[in-house]
Amino acid sequence: MNLxxxxxxxxxxxxxxxxxxxxxxxxxxxxxxxxxxxxxxEAERLAGMDNDERLIYQHIEAGDNEGVWLKRLxxxxxxxxxxxxxxIKKLEQKMLIKPVSSVKxxxxxxxxxxxxxxxxELTGGAWYTDQELDVDFINTLASQCYKYILSRxxxxxxxGAVYGPTYxxxxxxxxxxxxxxxxxxxxxxxxxxxxxxxxxxLVYDGKIEKRLAAAESMGMDMDSDGDDxxxxxxxxxxxxxxxxxxxxxxxxxxxxxxxxxFKNWLDF
Amino acid sequence: xxxxxxxxxxxxxxxxxxxxxxxxxxxxxxxxxxxxxLIVRDSxxxxxxxxxxxxxxIQHNLATWAEAPMGPRLIVFYQASIRAILMRQRxxxxxxxIVDLHDGDGLTIMNHVLVQGKITPEALKAKLDWKKLTVxxxxxxxxxxxxxxxxxxxEAVQHSDSxxxxxxxxxxxxxxxxxxxxxxSAAEITKAKKLRMExxxxxxxxGNLVGMKRKIAxxxxxxxxxxxxxxxxxxxxxxETMHFRVNFExxxxxxxxxxxxxxxxxxxxxxxxxxxxxxLGAVEEKMRSTHEENSPxxxxxxxxxxxxxxxxxxxxxxxxxxxxxxxxxDIHGGDNRSQDVVRQFLEVLRHDSGNILYRDExxxxxxxxxxxxxxxxxxxxxxxxxxxxxxxxxxxCRIMRILNEKGKMDDKQLAKFALLPxxxxxxxxxxxxxxxxxxxxxxxxxxxxxxxxxxxxxxxxVSVSTDACLxxxxxxxxxxxxxxxxERTLRSRLLAKTQRExxxxxxxxxxxxxxxxxxxxxxxxxxxxxxILRLDRQVLxxxxxx
Numbered sequence: 001m002n003l004x005x006x007x008x009x010x011x012x013x014x015x016x017x018x019x020x021x022x023x024x025x026x027x028x029x030x031x032x033x034x035x036x037x038x039x040x041x042e043a044e045r046l047a048g049m050d051n052d053e054r055l056i057y058q059h060i061e062a063g064d065n066e067g068v069w070l071k072r073l074x075x076x077x078x079x080x081x082x083x084x085x086x087x088i089k090k091l092e093q094k095m096l097i098k099p100v101s102s103v104k105x106x107x108x109x110x111x112x113x114x115x116x117x118x119x120x121e122l123t124g125g126a127w128y129t130d131q132e133l134d135v136d137f138i139n140t141l142a143s144q145c146y147k148y149i150l151s152r153x154x155x156x157x158x159x160g161a162v163y164g165p166t167y168x169x170x171x172x173x174x175x176x177x178x179x180x181x182x183x184x185x186x187x188x189x190x191x192x193x194x195x196x197x198x199x200x201x202l203v204y205d206g207k208i209e210k211r212l213a214a215a216e217s218m219g220m221d222m223d224s225d226g227d228d229x230x231x232x233x234x235x236x237x238x239x240x241x242x243x244x245x246x247x248x249x250x251x252x253x254x255x256x257x258x259x260x261x262f263k264n265w266l267d268f
Numbered sequence: 269x270x271x272x273x274x275x276x277x278x279x280x281x282x283x284x285x286x287x288x289x290x291x292x293x294x295x296x297x298x299x300x301x302x303x304x305x306l307i308v309r310d311s312x313x314x315x316x317x318x319x320x321x322x323x324x325x326i327q328h329n330l331a332t333w334a335e336a337p338m339g340p341r342l343i344v345f346y347q348a349s350i351r352a353i354l355m356r357q358r359x360x361x362x363x364x365x366i367v368d369l370h371d372g373d374g375l376t377i378m379n380h381v382l383v384q385g386k387i388t389p390e391a392l393k394a395k396l397d398w399k400k401l402t403v404x405x406x407x408x409x410x411x412x413x414x415x416x417x418x419x420x421x422x423e424a425v426q427h428s429d430s431x432x433x434x435x436x437x438x439x440x441x442x443x444x445x446x447x448x449x450x451x452x453s454a455a456e457i458t459k460a461k462k463l464r465m466e467x468x469x470x471x472x473x474x475g476n477l478v479g480m481k482r483k484i485a486x487x488x489x490x491x492x493x494x495x496x497x498x499x500x501x502x503x504x505x506x507x508e509t510m511h512f513r514v515n516f517e518x519x520x521x522x523x524x525x526x527x528x529x530x531x532x533x534x535x536x537x538x539x540x541x542x543x544x545x546x547x548l549g550a551v552e553e554k555m556r557s558t559h560e561e562n563s564p565x566x567x568x569x570x571x572x573x574x575x576x577x578x579x580x581x582x583x584x585x586x587x588x589x590x591x592x593x594x595x596x597x598d599i600h601g602g603d604n605r606s607q608d609v610v611r612q613f614l615e616v617l618r619h620d621s622g623n624i625l626y627r628d629e630x631x632x633x634x635x636x637x638x639x640x641x642x643x644x645x646x647x648x649x650x651x652x653x654x655x656x657x658x659x660x661x662x663x664x665c666r667i668m669r670i671l672n673e674k675g676k677m678d679d680k681q682l683a684k685f686a687l688l689p690x691x692x693x694x695x696x697x698x699x700x701x702x703x704x705x706x707x708x709x710x711x712x713x714x715x716x717x718x719x720x721x722x723x724x725x726x727x728x729x730v731s732v733s734t735d736a737c738l739x740x741x742x743x744x745x746x747x748x749x750x751x752x753x754x755e756r757t758l759r760s761r762l763l764a765k766t767q768r769e770x771x772x773x774x775x776x777x778x779x780x781x782x783x784x785x786x787x788x789x790x791x792x793x794x795x796x797x798x799x800i801l802r803l804d805r806q807v808l809x810x811x812x813x814x
Contacts (some may be wrong), residue, residue: 133689155586160537164587165615201687206653207497211619232651233802235658235735239744248747256747257754266416266755266769 022046022054045096052079053087060097060111065119067100067110103131126188127197141186142198148179149208170211173199240266269350272742274298277353279749284356285324288313292321296331298347300444301344301434320347329513330356334435347432355516357804360797362519366421373412378421378514386425386511389413406730413506417479419553423515424479424507440464471592479510483602521558524813527805528624531650535622539584543613544625546574547636558640558813565628565635572610587615610739647809648730652737656705663688668705668728676709678807697726704736738810741803748803751802752796759789 015035017026023043025036038046049126060068074084088111091097098114103124112118127133132240152171155161171179177195180186190198191232202208232239238261239248248254256262277297282290295311296302303308308318315332325331328452330353333346359382380395381387387395396409416422428436444460445452452460482502525548533541550571551564577579614636617625624643628635656664663686670685671677679697684692700706711723756763762785771777778786 021487085692127687133687135689138687158583158586161584162540162611162616164585165619167586197687198683201666204669204686205662206657206665206669224469228372232658233799233806234653234655234740234744237744237748237799239747240301240655240740241659245743248743250750256750258753259747262747262751266751266795 020264029179048094049091052077052083053090055086056084057091057096060091061113063112065112065116065122067102067112067118067122070111072110073111103128103133106131126190126194138198138201141180142202144183145176145180145195145198145208146183146202148176149202238262269297270739270742272739272746273350273354275746276742276749277348277350279746279753280353280356280639281330282753283749285321285328288317289321289324292318292366293325293330293348293353296325296346296529297350297353301334301345301347301432303345307346329425329429332430332432332435334431336435336438338551342543345435347434349432352516354807357800358519358523358808361523361805363521364419365522366416370412374416375455377409377413377416377639381422381512381514386513388511389506389508392512414480414504417506417512418477420477420515420518422512423518424510425513426478428483437464444546446616460496479507479512480504517558519556520808523556523718523805524640524644525552527647527809528638528640531622531643531647534650536617537577537584537619539581539613542575542579542581543571543610544616544638546571546576547625548638550574561639561641563638563640565637567635568607568611568614570635571614572607575610581609581613585609585616587612602712644809644813648734650813651806651809652733655737660696660699662691664700664705667693667696668700668733671706671726671728672730676727678723678725682726693709701726705733707732734810734814738807741807741810745800745803745807748796748800752793755789755792755796759785762786762789 015024017025019026021043023038025038027034029035032068033215046057051056056073056079059076060074062068070084070088074081077084079087088097093101095114097111100110100112100118100122102108102110102122104121109124124131124133127138129137149171152169153163155163173192173196176199177190177192180190180195199208203210232240238259239245239256242248242253242261248256250256274294274297277295278290280504282291285293292307295307299310304315304318304322307322308315311318313321322331325348326333328350331348332348333344335342335344337343366378367722377392377395380392381751384391384395392413398406401409408454413422417424431439441460441464444464450455462501482504528548529541529545532544547566547570548563550566550573554564572614616623618627618636622642624639624646626637628637653665653668656668666686666688667682670682674685677685679690679693682688682697683693686693697706701708706726706728709725709727710719711725712718713721713723762782765771765782766778766786
């Protein structure tokens with residue numbers, strides 16, 4: 001450190017004073033030390049703590065919005081359990097830290113600074129409400145997206161027709177997102193990635209399909225009409241949905257000869 | 269071979285040939301090759317009955333025989349051809365194909381061939397009452413028969429056909445072994461096997477047309493069909509010494525093409541279907557087998573010409589180019605504009621993510637082909653997913669598609685992709701696993717392979733799912749046959765009454781209650797047989813063209 005007007009003694013005294021008032025943070029790098037000034041409010045917060053509390057606070061602060069797991073905190077600070085619990089309780093009372101829970105491990109005790117918003121990793125992202133996957137919300141949103149894509153995939157003037165090869169207005173994920181925002185369907189702010197995840201579900205359900213346009217990927221509907229011509233003959237015969245199909249054999253207790261499902265089907 | 273398949277074989281034999289052939293056929297299917305005395309002993313039938321049943325099966329191409337030395341003696345072994353028996357379900361659809369292509373004449377000929385199993389042209393003529401026919405009718409029948417043989421719907425029976433594939437393989441292996449001086453090594457056995465398969469494939473691909481012969485045309489011969497070979501005018505005529513039988517493999521090809529048209533129609537619309545129909549129709553005769561990867565190339569002009577007159581292609585596509593979307597273009601005018609609409613539609617089909625249709629770039633860009641491998645894949649997928657959706661719900665489709673696309677995954681990853689709670693995913697996956705559609709792979713974290721420390725990854729395999737689905741089909745079909753048999757036995761007295769000579773001449777002998785019962789029976793049979801037919805179309809996809 002080069003402060004020309006001060007001698008080493010004066011300097012160390014000044015640092016000690018500042019450090020006592022918690023206005024200075026001392027960091028270690030290799031063999032040397034680095035010093036970092038703290039803001040007034042932060043200094044004020046730290047000033048009221050004892051050494052243990054400060055240590056714990058600093059570890060929690062280092063966890064940022066990912067938080068720190070209580071068990072890991074204990075091993076890191078190396079203080080007795082009772083002390084850690086007491087300090088955490090105190091910090092909580094002062095509204096400096098808060099407990100959060102993770103969607104992945106709901107039983108894990110995680111702490112982070114009071115003013116921080118938990119990361120997506122912890123909350124699960126846009127699809128989670130109160131730590132639970134909001135299936136209804138997802139389904140509603142997915143069906144709205146499907147309707148939107150459907151309306152853009154087939155010409156409304158000619159029922160049953162398809163668009164020509166030069167048609168370029170199949171919606172992209174970004175357009176679907178804009179549609180969701182404009183129609184105010186979702187109260188949650190969705191990113192393009194979230195929308196893509198949602199559209200992928202529709203793809204996996206076989207309702208829309210992905211096409212590679214020149215620039216972006218996009219969804220396009222494929223079920224042109226809602227009729228069920230493609231119904232499998234397997235399930236049209238009662239055997240297809242029979243609960244005792246596995247027990248059924250020609251000379252068994254359950255057999256096609258004495259089958260009530262068959263009787264109902266044939267008499268229909 | 270599964271029990272389901274055996275049971276179905278038995279049900280078909282019972283339905284088509286009655287109880288004696290059923291028990292002999294079932295025994296042969298279950299036990300493999302058997303000599304006559306063993307069949308008599310195991311079936312519990314009389315020698316005469318067994319002989320007659322075997323004659324019926326051999327006559328209908330359902331059984332084969334081979335002579336094999338056993339000790340000092342030469343024993344004749346009989347073997348049932350299970351594939352041929354299962355293929356008999358396809359008779360209905362095959363006849364429909366023939367009616368579409370050759371009307372009633374084709375149907376009459378096919379009927380006689382099917383009833384006889386194997387038939388000589390002479391016997392066929394006797395059945396058709398040849399001498400009483402007019403010259404025109406004779407010419408018509410000859411033409412149709414020639415067409416059926418040329419297109420291989422009917423094929424000549426050769427000596428090699430009476431020996432089963434197994435016997436042929438054993439004989440060839442024995443011959444290969446004789447050539448060696450010492451015990452064959454594993455590599456030599458593999459090599460011999462590979463050679464044998466290549467030879468069989470080459471023979472199949474070469475596929476010379478058997479049963480037709482050519483001679484120089486005689487100008488006085490009016491009934492014969494003339495073709496030009498080099499500078500000669502030749503007449504092609506049926507070899508009278510040969511026996512002919514129905515070739516179901518050829519029908520599979522046509523029936524598969526039907527399903528491809530349906531698939532495209534479902535993905536786009538009726539005009540999409542019509543275009544693919546026209547495309548396949550133009551080259552159907554050139555196709556050789558259901559194992560081909562691609563269709564022969566078709567030009568735009570060919571497709572346009574093959575389209576039906578009353579097509580509505582202009583109505584079914586929305587084009588932004590001015591003048592083309594007004595619905596006033598005559599597709600059959602052959603002018604550039606009508607071709608342009610068809611071309612545009614072909615472009616739509618080409619860009620469809622199914623990728624069934626593609627343009628053959630090597631041939632100047634003007635020719636189109638169908639990729640059968642992709643089509644086959646899509647047809648099977650459509651079948652599988654429609655079943656899964658109906659049976660296990662849409663979530664099962666979602667999970668199966670994710671597993672298909674991404675490979676092996678554990679339940680938590682699956683839940684992330686499917687946007688579902690983990691417990692729901694587990695429920696679906698375990699249900700699918702119980703029905704053989706999903707399999708499990710465990711990966712131990714530690715050397716002691718403790719179950720609790722293992723990763724459990726789920727995965728699907730198309731061939732396993734297809735097989736699981738096929739077995740379901742077999743079982744359902746067997747159930748339908750059993751029910752059919754039961755319904756007939758319930759009303760056996762009534763059926764016997766309708767067969768009586770006096771009742772057949774005078775229908776008024778049947779009481780109103782009898783008539784109602786007959787009608788009910790007919791409805792039931794229609795429903796059951798319709799379902800059998802529909803299931804068999806799915807079997808075609810799962811088994812015969814895969």
